[in-house]
Amino acid sequence: MEMPVEIVNHAPAFVMVAETAADEAAREALLDRAMGPKRRKKSSEKLRRGRRPSEGLAFVARDALGAVVGTVRLWDVRLGEGGPAALLLGPLAVDPALKNAGIGSALMRHAVAEATRLGHGAILLVGDAPYYGRFGFSAAKTGALAMPGPYERHRLLALELTEGALDGAQGTLRAAGRKLKALPLTFAA
Template sequence: MFRFLPETASDYQEVEYLYDSCFAPGRQALSSYRLRAGPPVADLSRLVRDEYDAVVGAIRYWPVRAGGQGALLLGPVAVHSTRQGEGLGGLLIRDTLERARDAGWSRVILVGDAPYYSRFGFQRSLATALEYPPPTNPDRLLALELHPGAMAALAGMVEPWGDHPMTPE
């Protein structure tokens, strides 16, 4: 039995512990963390609790600017090692992508494995004109159009959201 819930402020430490257990030490030193200025998008930060009320999965999205346009940065997404292979990560991704589309967001980018994320529609070809803060392997920069054509003619640096009002684009 799993419960899919919005992440709340009281979940923060437990979600951070999950991320620490799933990713290498020093994960905050990765280039993606420099883009995660301010809080994640609250409506898209979700978690999964198991029958023991433990957090066994979590996902967050961050607002960024890609080529000067608003976009979502997916990540991190994590599933506890004892629950991997049960489809929880895929359920979190599909659910939150639908929520993002419904909220008016038009594009999502991430740094990740193309074979895994392609099943959700992410493509390297949609992100080839984007530049990502180093050190990042450009082959791992992927994008998804939540609305057809949202990545067309989009080029340039991916940057923190900054002081712009946070509204979907």
């Protein structure tokens, strides 16, 4: 006699989607929880301030209820004065209550794949080599590059998406790309 088999279709625990303007408050609250109040003082933040993420390279992870549980953004930079274009990744953050659920890894893989698909040559970041090394990042080609402001040199990592994209790259990273639109001033009558 055959027993009936119940097939249960489990929805994914999270999905990755393009970030929208409506995600801003949830993203900022997540970053505050995951990284603390000093996150705005990091050298990477100097390159992001007043800029928009690179076109098509800002993502959030949403849980089954639609809440933002992870975020990653990539930013346009120049490698030194008049140097080649590259991307700066960060911040990558996951809701602290969901650490080790694979959300950060999935966001990283998605961001790298999209940057590659869009034709970018390299991604840089400031982070832990043991974590980011599994995605192909290393300090092998960052020796002649620097971040503006204080940072730990061994944490400046890069991943070439196009072979040779970082050959000869030198100098301090500079902000590039789209600027934030200024908000119109309103005056009381």
